[in-house]
Amino acid sequence: MxxxxxxxxxxxxxxxxxxxxxxxxxxxxxxxxxxxxxxxxxxxxxxxxxxxxxxxxxxxxxxxxxxxxxxxxxxxxxxxxxxxxxxxxxxxxxxxxxxxxxxxxxxxxxxxxxxxxxxxxxxxxxxxxxxxxxxxxxxxxxxxxxxxxxxxxxxxxxxxxxxxxxxxxxxxxxxxxxxxxxxxxxxxxxxxxxxxxxxxxxxxxxxxxxxxxxxxxxxxVDSSLPDEENRVISQRIEHYKEWYVNYHMLRTRQSGPDRHIDFHLVVPDEMTALEAHRLCNWLEEDIHNSVNSITVQIHIEPQSICTESEGIYLCSSSK
Incomplete structure (x- = not known):
């Protein structure tokens, strides 16, 4: 490896x-x-x-x-x-x-x-x-x-x-x-x-x-990436939806030729740290292969600390 x-x-x-x-x-x-x-x-x-x-x-x-x-x-x-x-x-x-x-x-x-x-x-x-x-x-x-x-x-x-x-x-x-x-x-x-x-x-x-x-x-002024690139990024994340519960707070921006994205990924409570790490690696590699010069940051959140309201997930570390 x-x-x-x-x-x-x-x-x-x-x-x-x-x-x-x-x-x-x-x-x-x-x-x-x-x-x-x-x-x-x-x-x-x-x-x-x-x-x-x-x-x-x-x-x-x-x-x-x-x-x-x-x-x-x-x-x-x-x-x-x-x-x-x-x-x-x-x-x-x-x-x-x-x-x-x-x-x-x-x-x-x-x-x-x-x-x-x-x-x-x-x-x-x-x-x-x-x-x-x-x-x-x-x-x-x-x-x-x-x-x-x-x-x-x-x-x-x-x-x-x-x-x-x-x-x-x-x-x-x-x-x-x-x-x-x-x-x-x-x-x-x-x-x-x-x-x-x-x-x-x-x-x-x-x-x-x-x-x-x-x-x-x-x-x-850190404008978001073009709609087409945002669409591709969302598609690549959703390609792995059977492995996670939800993703939210997706943010994208461009710095000259370099692109940066970050988002929160809600995973099942029973998923181990190693499994979550592997999932993030898959996501990062797939997004890298789909969008040029991009840096990906993923914040993992366990499902038990999150609540859903009308399709929107709210996660709190105090739970």
Whole structure:
């Protein structure tokens, strides 16, 4: 039995190391791609005098800062639980997501100020097709990187990478918007469309930031796990219902990529401590196999100290 446990622990440790490395690799790709896009957008925006392209460079700068924050968060979240953080460091990913959303708002504010400043006297845009070309290339790069980040985020339960992917997805939309705007400037000669497009870009960025902020805060305030995961957990517990009397006070929460659940399990008085221990082991293993990165805590209660009222069990240690 000891050898089996050692093998399981080794496999679990190896799998966790692989997950952490995948997160780090994805975060590094985001940093590299954003750095390249900032230089490209800024160079083209300044050369053709387009505020919408420059605003996209600002947006990518915010994305770069967010990517760096995500990389740092992923590294810290990977640290094992310690004396100061017995539940692990997972919530740093929620915190990084909240910080990233605030950076989005700041970037959108800069874009709005620049656009308003240029609105009254929109500069003549030289070579708008060059700006449209860099926007098209940027949209393609961000689409591919955001798709990759989102895939890794979902497979490894990384909130930081999911927020970073949302950043880049918003950038895809705004790049396409700027591309369309510059194309219209080239067709119509109406240079005032450029700051208008920049304002629309800012609005989309703010919307993306708000969604990321809400998602990140939900983890910081210990929201329950998603309904589907709660349903799976309940199903796995009820699979062993012939061995216990009742379970209640089921609580679930998520800390970054890590999940935590606890509940009370009412067992027959004649069940021995060894039998109760085995039952808990079965439950924990089954739940572990059904839900990723989960820690299970079970409080055992003998049936004689519990009373039932309308399907609700109340247990008291004074009995």
């Amino acid at each position: 000891l050898k089996v446990n050692e093998q399981v622990n080794t496999i679990t440790k190896t799998a966790r190391i692989d997950i952490v490395e995948r997160r780090k690799r994805a975060a590094r790709w985001s940093v590299v791609s954003n750095s390249a896009l900032i230089v490209s957008k800024l160079a083209v925006g300044l050369s053709i005098g387009s505020i919408s392209v420059i605003s996209e460079a600002i947006h990518s700068s915010v994305d770069l800062i967010a990517a760096i924050i995500a990389l740092i968060a992923v590294r810290i979240a990977a640290r094992p639980a310690d004396k100061s953080h017995p539940f692990g460091h997972g919530k740093i990913e929620n915190l990084s997501g909240a910080i990233e959303s605030l950076l989005i708002f700041a970037g959108a504010g800069v874009i709005i100020m620049e656009a308003v400043d240029k609105f009254g006297a929109a500069p003549v845009i030289e070579q708008p097709l060059l700006g449209a070309a860099i926007m098209g290339a940027s949209a393609l790069v961000n689409f591919l990187v955001s798709k990759y980040l989102k895939k890794v985020a979902k497979e490894t339960d990384s909130i930081a990478l999911l927020a970073d992917a949302a950043h880049l997805h918003a950038d895809v939309i705004t790049c396409v918007g700027v591309l369309v705007g510059l194309s219209l400037v080239w067709i119509t000669g109406w240079n005032w469309l450029d700051p208008v497009v920049a304002l629309l870009v800012a609005m989309l960025i703010i919307k993306a930031g708000w969604e990321i902020l809400l998602h990140s805060i939900s983890g910081l």
